[in-house]
Amino acid sequence: xxxxxxxxxxxxxxxxxxxxxxxxxxxxxxxxxxxxxxxxxxxxxxxxxxxxxxxxxxxxxxxxxxxxxxxxxxxxxxxxxxxxxxxxxxxxxxxxxxxxxxxxxxxxxxxxxxxxxxxxxxxxxxxxxxxxxxxxxxxxxxxxxxxxxxxxxxxxxxxxxxxxxxxxxxxxxxxxxxxxxxxxxxxxxxxxxxxxxxxxxxxxxxxxxxxxxxxxxxxxxxxxxxxxxxxxxxxxxxxxxxxxxxxxxxxxxxxxxxxxxxxxxxxx
Amino acid sequence: xxxxxxxxxxxxxxxxxxxxxxxxxxxxxxxxxxxxxxxxxxxxxxxxxxxxxxxxxxxxxxxxxxxxxxxxxxxxxxxxxxxxxxxxxxxxxxxxxxxxxxxxxxxxxxxxxxxxxxxxxxxxxxxxxxxxxxxxxxxxxxxxxxxxxxxxxxxxxxxxxxxxxxxxxxxxxxxxxxxxxxxxxxxxxxxxxxxxxxxxxxxxxxxxxxxxxxxxxxxxxxxxxxxxxxxxxxxxxxxxxxxxxxxxxxxxxxxxxxxxxxxxxxxxxxxxxxxxxxxxxxxxxxxxxxxxxx
Numbered sequence: 001x002x003x004x005x006x007x008x009x010x011x012x013x014x015x016x017x018x019x020x021x022x023x024x025x026x027x028x029x030x031x032x033x034x035x036x037x038x039x040x041x042x043x044x045x046x047x048x049x050x051x052x053x054x055x056x057x058x059x060x061x062x063x064x065x066x067x068x069x070x071x072x073x074x075x076x077x078x079x080x081x082x083x084x085x086x087x088x089x090x091x092x093x094x095x096x097x098x099x100x101x102x103x104x105x106x107x108x109x110x111x112x113x114x115x116x117x118x119x120x121x122x123x124x125x126x127x128x129x130x131x132x133x134x135x136x137x138x139x140x141x142x143x144x145x146x147x148x149x150x151x152x153x154x155x156x157x158x159x160x161x162x163x164x165x166x167x168x169x170x171x172x173x174x175x176x177x178x179x180x181x182x183x184x185x186x187x188x189x190x191x192x193x194x195x196x197x198x199x200x201x202x203x204x205x206x207x208x209x210x211x212x213x214x215x216x217x218x219x220x221x222x223x224x225x226x227x228x229x230x231x232x233x234x235x236x237x238x239x240x241x242x243x244x245x246x247x248x249x250x251x252x253x254x255x256x257x258x259x260x261x262x263x264x265x266x267x268x
Numbered sequence: 269x270x271x272x273x274x275x276x277x278x279x280x281x282x283x284x285x286x287x288x289x290x291x292x293x294x295x296x297x298x299x300x301x302x303x304x305x306x307x308x309x310x311x312x313x314x315x316x317x318x319x320x321x322x323x324x325x326x327x328x329x330x331x332x333x334x335x336x337x338x339x340x341x342x343x344x345x346x347x348x349x350x351x352x353x354x355x356x357x358x359x360x361x362x363x364x365x366x367x368x369x370x371x372x373x374x375x376x377x378x379x380x381x382x383x384x385x386x387x388x389x390x391x392x393x394x395x396x397x398x399x400x401x402x403x404x405x406x407x408x409x410x411x412x413x414x415x416x417x418x419x420x421x422x423x424x425x426x427x428x429x430x431x432x433x434x435x436x437x438x439x440x441x442x443x444x445x446x447x448x449x450x451x452x453x454x455x456x457x458x459x460x461x462x463x464x465x466x467x468x469x470x471x472x473x474x475x476x477x478x479x480x481x482x483x484x485x486x487x488x489x490x491x492x493x494x495x496x497x498x499x500x501x502x503x504x505x506x507x508x509x510x511x512x513x514x515x516x517x518x519x520x521x522x523x524x525x526x527x528x529x530x531x532x533x534x535x536x537x538x539x540x541x542x543x544x545x546x547x548x549x550x551x552x553x554x555x556x557x558x559x560x561x562x
Contacts, residue, residue, distance in 0.1 A: 068450055073373065099452035106450075110443040112462055122461075123451035178451070 017085045019044040019185050019215030020065060025079035027060060027069070034060045036239045038079070042185075042232075047207060047216045049230035049247065051223060053267065057239040058219045062187050065217065066102040067095045084184055100127055103178030105188040109170035111162035111177075116154055119162045119173055120144050124180040140180045147213075148176040148206055168199030172206060186210065188218040192225065204229045223263060227251050235259045313536040320533030329499050330510075334519045335526045339534060344501050345414075345509035346541075349489060350482040352418030352505060353425065357478050360422070361429025362471060368430070369437040370459050389427035393487045396424045400492040415505040417493025421482045428481070429474035436470020437463055469556045476549035480542045486513040496522065512538050 020042035027035040034057050042048050050058040063069045065081055067088060080087045088098045100123065111119050120141045125131070132140070141158065145151040150172045154165070162173055171191060178186060188207070192200040207216060208229060220226050226233055226247065233247040235258070243250065243259045254260040261267060277285075328338030372378040400420030410416040440463050448458040486494075494511040496518050502509045516538060520531040 066450065068446075071449060096452040096454060099450055104450040106443070106446070108443065110447045112444055112447055113466060122448075126448075126451060126453050126457055174447075181451070 016044050018042060018082075019084065020217065021080075021082040021085075022061075022065075023080045023082070025061075025064065025077070025081060027057075027064060027078075028076040029072070030074045034239050035064070038239075038241050040234065040241055040244060042215060042217055044084075044184075044215050045212050046231035047211050047218060047229060048232045048234060049226035050217065050219045050234045050236060051221075051226050051262075052236035052242075053262065054221075056236040058234075058236050059189055060239075061236070062104075062189055062217060062219050065185070065187055066099045066104055068099065068104065070095065096127075100181045101183050102185045102187060103175075103181075103183040105171070105174055105178070105186065105191045107190040108194045109167055109174050111165070111170050111173050113161065113163055115159045116162045116165070116173065117141050117158040120177050120180065123177055127181055144176040144179040145173075147179055147210070148172040149209070150176060166199070167195055168202055171195065171199070171203055175206065175210070184215060186214045186216045188216065190219055190221060193221060200225070223251075235262065237262070310539070313532055313539060316529060317532030317534075317536035320527075320529035321536070325533060326537075330497060330515070333497060333523045334515060335523055335530070339512065339515060339537065341498055341501055342510040342512045342515040342534075343537070345494070345498075346483055346512040348414050348502050348505075348509055349417055349421065349493070349511055350479055352414055353421035353482040354475065354478050356418060356422035357425045357429050358471075358475055361426050361474055362433050364426070365430045365433035365437060366459060366464075369434045370455060370463065385427045385430055388423075389431070391424075393424060393485055396420055397488040397491050399423070400488055405492055411506065412491075412495075412508055413493050413506045414502055414509050415493070417489040417509075417511075418482075418505070420488040420492045421485060422478075424485070424488055425478040425481050428477045432470045432474040432477065433467065434470075436467035436473070439470070440466045469553045472549060472552055472556070476545055479545050483541050483545075484513055484538065486511075486517055490514050490517075512541075 018041045020040070022038055022040040022042075025035055025038040025040075026033065038057075038061060040061075050061065052058050060069065064077060065083070065088075069075045069077070077089065080089055082088070083098070083102060087093065088102070103123075112122060114122065117137075121137055124137075124140060142151060142155075145154060150169060153169065154160075162170065165173060171194075175186070175191075191207070192203050195203060204225065207218065210216060211231075218226075218230065230247045233245065233250040234241060235243045235250065235254075235256075237258055243254060243256050245255070250259065251263060254263060325338045326343065327340055329341050330339060331337035368378065368381065372381075397420065400416060400423070404410045404416035404419045405412055408416075410419070444462050444466075445458055448462055453461070489511055493508055494514045495508045496510075496514070498508060498510045500507075512534060516531060516534045519526050519534060
């Protein structure tokens with residue numbers, strides 16, 4: 001495990017445009033309010049973990065960041081979410097473009113029932129005005145698979161069904177297929193909870209590798225994971241953001257009583 | 269002193285087991301009983317009808333009101349009717365299924381449509397026939413024609429196409445749709461690239477059901493486009509035509525001095541067409557299912 005490398009602090013200019021800037025966000029599922037006036041700034045190029053008990057709104061918050069929540073139809077959202085300085089809830093903003101630039105990785109790897117190659121190219125093809133040349137596509141596939149450390153393992157079987165890969169490989173592929181559309185933010189909803197410990201460690205290493213090139217917001221139930229694989233940590237409770245600090249500080253010296261109670265396992 | 273095992277069966281349990289055995293073999297016997305008509309029909313048709321089979325039987329046009337000659341015009345007519353019904357019912361049915369499965373929200377309109385589909389499936393075919401006469405023959409001025417008959421057959425088979433297609437679309441895992449949407453796919457892109465290619469078996473089932481119904485039904489076509497006897501092959505969708513099912517009705521009940529084996533040979537042809545379509549469908553579906561892995 002590359003635990004040691006994870007202590008490196010990325011030196012980023014403090015005044016860089018934040019990856020995500022959430023201002024006064026409230027969200028209702030029908031009449032139930034799931035998020036209460038959330039204000040949150042996610043710094044660019046780092047891994048930010050969101051922790052909190054089930055139902056605290058962390059997945060909801062994540063799903064608001066690419067507007068996939070709206071699919072449900074009975075969702076009301078107020079407030080703004082800016083990605084790289086632009087409000088994604090703006091009238092001009094297209095949901096398709098938002099989702100292209102803010103990728104999402106799910107709890108259960110969900111590769112499409114296509115070949116490995118077609119999976120990687122799927123997102124790109126959705127948005128391409130005309131089909132890219134075969135050479136361009138091959139280049140994109142190789143680059144994306146190299147970025148997720150999968151290239152050497154699958155380069156000889158790109159035409160095989162992606163659904164036949166191991167879970168770890170599937171999850172890496174699900175990350176790889178987001179990359180050709182050049183997203184700035186990757187959202188991950190408990191990306192390791194369906195994986196065994198070894199695969200978890202491999203995917204965590206990968207996430208850590210991607211940091212710097214992408215801003216990563218990751219929801220996790222696993223506090224040890226948040227602790228070892230994130231730069232900053234957000235603790236949520238009942239639809240509120242309770243605390244948001246550097247990860248090592250949150251786990252060593254939390255400011256709020258609720259945070260320390262949760263971290264020490266007194267509830268949740 | 270012999271100590272009995274604490275797990276030994278009690279007398280009461282013996283009775284329970286006996287009842288269970290009776291139930292098991294009773295239900296098996298009833299199930300086997302069902303095979304009798306199925307095998308019986310096929311056996312009678314083969315024994316009585318097979319002697320009537322010959323190359324001329326399939327290639328010759330009927331003569332002497334069907335008492336002599338073959339069934340060529342009826343066979344070709346059935347192919348026309350079936351193909352046209354399919355061309356109408358399949359695209360309409362698949363389109364409706366796409367809407368209901370992928371777009372429709374659960375509201376009163378959707379519920380009304382679903383009730384309508386179930387009811388449409390339950391309408392007797394003779395009622396469809398009357399509707400066909402009113403709507404297609406007279407109101408739309410198709411006249412008594414292949415077009416009017418096919419439209420009637422299409423209306424009759426639409427519910428099965430819709431239900432079969434919708435169900436196979438629903439069987440495509442939701443996770444695939446979420447993956448697409450989260451990459452910025454529109455609903456249509458999701459349907460076209462992922463959902464439809466993976467619901468082929470349902471669409472195929474719909475297709476086969478249309479074919480089997482269209483080949484076999486008599487009532488809906490006898491008022492709308494099928495005729496007792498016609499020596500010419502149809503040359504277009506506005507022609508009248510003969511059809512196998514109606515021909516069977518004719519030679520069994522309407523014409524005297526028909527040789528005994530003729531109706532059976534026609535019926536056997538009808539059954540063979542349907543059975544071979546079914547076999548084809550089963551084979552196709554097994555192939556499609558073999559390729560699926562999720």
